[in-house]
Amino acid sequence: QSVLTQPPSASGTPGQRVTISCSGSSSNIGSNTVNWYQQLPGTAPKLLIYRNNQRPSGVPDRFSGSKSGTSASLAISGLQSEDEADYYCAAWDDSLNGGVFGGGTKLTVL
Amino acid sequence: QVQLQQSGPGLVKPSQTLSLTCAISGDSVSSNSAAWNWIRQSPSRGLEWLGRTYYRSKWYNDYAVSVKSRITINPDTSKNQFSLQLNSVTPEDTAVYYCAREPRIAAALLIWGQGTLVTVSS
Numbered sequence: 074q075s076v077l078t079q080p081p082s083a084s085g086t087p088g089q090r091v092t093i094s095c096s097g098s099s100s101n102i103g104s105n106t107v108n109w110y111q112q113l114p115g116t117a118p119k120l121l122i123y124r125n126n127q128r129p130s131g132v133p134d135r136f137s138g139s140k141s142g143t144s145a146s147l148a149i150s151g152l153q154s155e156d157e158a159d160y161y162c163a164a165w166d167d168s169l170n171g172g173v174f175g176g177g178t179k180l181t182v183l
Numbered sequence: 184q185v186q187l188q189q190s191g192p193g194l195v196k197p198s199q200t201l202s203l204t205c206a207i208s209g210d211s212v213s214s215n216s217a218a219w220n221w222i223r224q225s226p227s228r229g230l231e232w233l234g235r236t237y238y239r240s241k242w243y244n245d246y247a248v249s250v251k252s253r254i255t256i257n258p259d260t261s262k263n264q265f266s267l268q269l270n271s272v273t274p275e276d277t278a279v280y281y282c283a284r285e286p287r288i289a290a291a292l293l294i295w296g297q298g299t300l301v302t303v304s305s
Contacts, residue, residue: 172232
Protein backbone atom coordinates (compact mmCIF):
# COMPACT_ATOMS: atom_id res chain seq x y z
CA GLN A 74 0.00 0.00 0.00
CA SER A 75 1.69 3.18 -1.19
CA VAL A 76 1.68 6.36 0.91
CA LEU A 77 0.65 8.43 -2.12
CA THR A 78 -2.46 7.35 -4.01
CA GLN A 79 -2.66 7.29 -7.80
CA PRO A 80 -5.21 5.71 -10.15
CA PRO A 81 -3.76 2.45 -11.48
CA SER A 82 -4.55 3.28 -15.08
CA ALA A 83 -5.37 6.12 -17.45
CA SER A 84 -5.87 6.32 -21.18
CA GLY A 85 -6.35 8.73 -24.04
CA THR A 86 -6.18 9.05 -27.78
CA PRO A 87 -3.43 10.83 -29.71
CA GLY A 88 -3.74 14.59 -29.41
CA GLN A 89 -5.91 14.43 -26.29
CA ARG A 90 -5.13 15.91 -22.88
CA VAL A 91 -4.97 13.55 -19.94
CA THR A 92 -4.43 14.16 -16.25
CA ILE A 93 -3.12 11.85 -13.56
CA SER A 94 -3.90 12.58 -9.92
CA CYS A 95 -1.82 11.97 -6.80
CA SER A 96 -3.34 12.19 -3.35
CA GLY A 97 -1.38 12.44 -0.11
CA SER A 98 -1.59 13.99 3.32
CA SER A 99 -0.46 16.99 5.32
CA SER A 100 2.88 15.34 6.14
CA ASN A 101 3.92 14.82 2.53
CA ILE A 102 2.21 16.70 -0.31
CA GLY A 103 0.65 19.16 2.10
CA SER A 104 4.04 20.38 3.30
CA ASN A 105 6.54 19.47 0.60
CA THR A 106 6.95 19.70 -3.15
CA VAL A 107 5.85 16.99 -5.56
CA ASN A 108 7.90 15.31 -8.26
CA TRP A 109 6.74 13.20 -11.19
CA TYR A 110 8.61 10.40 -12.95
CA GLN A 111 8.03 8.61 -16.23
CA GLN A 112 9.14 5.00 -16.61
CA LEU A 113 9.28 3.22 -19.95
CA PRO A 114 9.40 -0.60 -19.91
CA GLY A 115 12.76 -1.98 -18.85
CA THR A 116 14.29 1.41 -18.06
CA ALA A 117 14.98 3.48 -14.99
CA PRO A 118 12.47 6.18 -14.05
CA LYS A 119 13.05 9.59 -15.61
CA LEU A 120 12.34 12.86 -13.83
CA LEU A 121 9.50 14.67 -15.59
CA ILE A 122 8.42 17.39 -13.14
CA TYR A 123 10.12 18.67 -9.99
CA ARG A 124 9.07 21.16 -7.31
CA ASN A 125 5.40 20.76 -8.33
CA ASN A 126 5.59 22.37 -11.75
CA GLN A 127 9.20 22.70 -12.96
CA ARG A 128 10.45 20.80 -16.01
CA PRO A 129 14.05 19.58 -16.27
CA SER A 130 15.88 20.54 -19.41
CA GLY A 131 14.71 18.46 -22.36
CA VAL A 132 11.23 17.64 -21.07
CA PRO A 133 8.59 18.89 -23.55
CA ASP A 134 6.21 21.59 -22.36
CA ARG A 135 3.34 19.19 -23.12
CA PHE A 136 4.00 17.94 -19.58
CA SER A 137 2.87 20.13 -16.70
CA GLY A 138 2.35 19.71 -12.98
CA SER A 139 0.26 21.37 -10.32
CA LYS A 140 -0.42 21.05 -6.63
CA SER A 141 -3.26 22.09 -4.38
CA GLY A 142 -3.40 21.25 -0.69
CA THR A 143 -2.67 17.55 -0.27
CA SER A 144 -3.15 16.62 -3.93
CA ALA A 145 -1.17 17.03 -7.11
CA SER A 146 -1.75 16.41 -10.80
CA LEU A 147 0.27 15.69 -13.87
CA ALA A 148 -1.19 16.85 -17.18
CA ILE A 149 -0.09 15.67 -20.59
CA SER A 150 -1.42 17.61 -23.56
CA GLY A 151 -1.14 16.64 -27.22
CA LEU A 152 -0.86 12.99 -26.23
CA GLN A 153 1.58 10.96 -28.32
CA SER A 154 2.11 7.22 -28.63
CA GLU A 155 5.56 7.58 -27.07
CA ASP A 156 3.92 8.84 -23.86
CA GLU A 157 2.67 5.34 -23.15
CA ALA A 158 4.47 4.54 -19.90
CA ASP A 159 4.11 4.28 -16.14
CA TYR A 160 3.94 7.56 -14.21
CA TYR A 161 4.82 7.98 -10.54
CA CYS A 162 4.40 10.87 -8.13
CA ALA A 163 6.78 11.32 -5.20
CA ALA A 164 7.31 13.63 -2.25
CA TRP A 165 9.18 13.89 1.03
CA ASP A 166 7.22 12.83 4.09
CA ASP A 167 8.00 14.76 7.26
CA SER A 168 6.42 12.16 9.57
CA LEU A 169 8.39 9.30 8.07
CA ASN A 170 11.46 11.50 7.45
CA GLY A 171 11.84 9.83 4.09
CA GLY A 172 10.81 9.84 0.47
CA VAL A 173 7.51 8.31 -0.58
CA PHE A 174 6.13 7.28 -3.97
CA GLY A 175 2.72 6.71 -5.44
CA GLY A 176 1.77 3.27 -6.69
CA GLY A 177 2.08 4.38 -10.29
CA THR A 178 -0.35 4.99 -13.14
CA LYS A 179 -0.11 3.04 -16.38
CA LEU A 180 -0.95 5.35 -19.26
CA THR A 181 -2.26 3.73 -22.42
CA VAL A 182 -2.45 5.65 -25.70
CA LEU A 183 -5.37 4.16 -27.62
CA GLN B 184 27.38 15.30 -17.55
CA VAL B 185 26.77 13.28 -14.42
CA GLN B 186 26.59 9.51 -14.77
CA LEU B 187 26.04 6.76 -12.24
CA GLN B 188 27.33 3.23 -12.75
CA GLN B 189 26.05 0.49 -10.47
CA SER B 190 27.86 -2.75 -9.64
CA GLY B 191 27.28 -5.71 -7.37
CA PRO B 192 26.03 -9.30 -7.29
CA GLY B 193 22.69 -10.23 -8.73
CA LEU B 194 22.10 -13.15 -6.40
CA VAL B 195 22.19 -13.11 -2.60
CA LYS B 196 21.32 -15.92 -0.21
CA PRO B 197 18.66 -15.43 2.47
CA SER B 198 19.99 -14.03 5.79
CA GLN B 199 23.11 -12.68 4.05
CA THR B 200 24.03 -9.08 3.20
CA LEU B 201 23.15 -7.37 -0.05
CA SER B 202 25.93 -5.02 -1.17
CA LEU B 203 25.81 -2.63 -4.13
CA THR B 204 28.06 0.21 -5.24
CA CYS B 205 27.28 3.30 -7.30
CA ALA B 206 30.26 4.96 -9.00
CA ILE B 207 29.88 8.67 -9.79
CA SER B 208 31.34 10.48 -12.78
CA GLY B 209 30.89 14.18 -13.47
CA ASP B 210 30.23 15.14 -9.84
CA SER B 211 31.60 14.51 -6.37
CA VAL B 212 30.02 12.40 -3.65
CA SER B 213 31.19 15.18 -1.28
CA SER B 214 29.27 17.86 -3.17
CA ASN B 215 27.38 20.30 -0.96
CA SER B 216 24.68 20.59 -3.60
CA ALA B 217 23.55 16.99 -4.04
CA ALA B 218 22.37 13.94 -2.14
CA TRP B 219 22.94 10.33 -3.16
CA ASN B 220 20.01 7.97 -2.94
CA TRP B 221 19.10 4.29 -3.18
CA ILE B 222 15.67 3.19 -4.42
CA ARG B 223 14.28 -0.24 -5.23
CA GLN B 224 11.38 -1.50 -7.31
CA SER B 225 9.47 -4.76 -7.17
CA PRO B 226 6.05 -5.84 -8.47
CA SER B 227 4.77 -6.29 -4.92
CA ARG B 228 6.15 -3.10 -3.33
CA GLY B 229 6.37 -0.73 -6.32
CA LEU B 230 8.97 2.02 -6.12
CA GLU B 231 10.41 2.25 -2.62
CA TRP B 232 12.87 4.89 -1.44
CA LEU B 233 15.49 3.27 0.80
CA GLY B 234 17.76 6.06 1.93
CA ARG B 235 20.39 8.65 1.09
CA THR B 236 23.70 10.12 2.12
CA TYR B 237 24.84 13.71 1.70
CA TYR B 238 27.54 16.12 2.81
CA ARG B 239 26.76 19.51 4.36
CA SER B 240 29.96 20.31 6.26
CA LYS B 241 29.56 16.83 7.71
CA TRP B 242 27.97 13.58 6.53
CA TYR B 243 24.29 12.86 7.01
CA ASN B 244 22.12 9.82 6.32
CA ASP B 245 18.36 9.38 6.06
CA TYR B 246 16.84 5.89 5.96
CA ALA B 247 13.38 4.52 5.24
CA VAL B 248 11.55 3.31 8.32
CA SER B 249 10.87 -0.04 6.64
CA VAL B 250 14.58 -0.94 6.43
CA LYS B 251 16.15 1.32 9.05
CA SER B 252 17.38 -1.53 11.26
CA ARG B 253 19.09 -3.30 8.34
CA ILE B 254 20.47 -0.62 6.03
CA THR B 255 23.74 1.28 5.75
CA ILE B 256 24.61 3.79 3.02
CA ASN B 257 28.23 4.89 2.99
CA PRO B 258 30.12 7.41 0.89
CA ASP B 259 33.59 6.52 -0.34
CA THR B 260 35.40 9.75 -1.12
CA SER B 261 38.59 8.02 -2.27
CA LYS B 262 36.71 6.26 -5.08
CA ASN B 263 33.97 8.88 -5.56
CA GLN B 264 31.19 6.39 -5.03
CA PHE B 265 28.61 5.36 -2.48
CA SER B 266 27.36 1.99 -1.38
CA LEU B 267 24.28 0.22 -0.11
CA GLN B 268 24.37 -2.59 2.42
CA LEU B 269 21.18 -4.36 3.41
CA ASN B 270 21.54 -7.01 6.10
CA SER B 271 19.54 -10.15 6.84
CA VAL B 272 17.83 -10.23 3.47
CA THR B 273 14.77 -12.33 2.69
CA PRO B 274 13.06 -13.12 -0.62
CA GLU B 275 10.95 -10.00 0.02
CA ASP B 276 14.09 -7.96 -0.73
CA THR B 277 14.20 -9.26 -4.30
CA ALA B 278 13.94 -6.17 -6.49
CA VAL B 279 15.63 -3.94 -9.03
CA TYR B 280 17.85 -1.57 -7.08
CA TYR B 281 18.68 1.92 -8.37
CA CYS B 282 21.05 4.62 -7.20
CA ALA B 283 20.16 8.22 -7.98
CA ARG B 284 21.50 11.76 -7.66
CA GLU B 285 19.30 14.36 -6.03
CA PRO B 286 20.39 17.95 -6.78
CA ARG B 287 19.65 20.18 -3.80
CA ILE B 288 18.04 22.80 -6.03
CA ALA B 289 15.57 20.25 -7.45
CA ALA B 290 14.87 18.11 -4.39
CA ALA B 291 14.14 15.33 -6.87
CA LEU B 292 15.91 12.29 -8.32
CA LEU B 293 17.36 13.71 -11.51
CA ILE B 294 20.02 11.18 -12.54
CA TRP B 295 19.52 7.44 -12.13
CA GLY B 296 21.82 4.46 -12.37
CA GLN B 297 21.05 1.66 -14.78
CA GLY B 298 19.46 -0.57 -12.14
CA THR B 299 20.56 -3.93 -10.74
CA LEU B 300 18.23 -6.88 -10.37
CA VAL B 301 19.01 -8.55 -7.05
CA THR B 302 17.41 -11.89 -6.37
CA VAL B 303 17.36 -13.31 -2.85
CA SER B 304 17.34 -17.07 -3.13
CA SER B 305 19.20 -20.08 -1.83
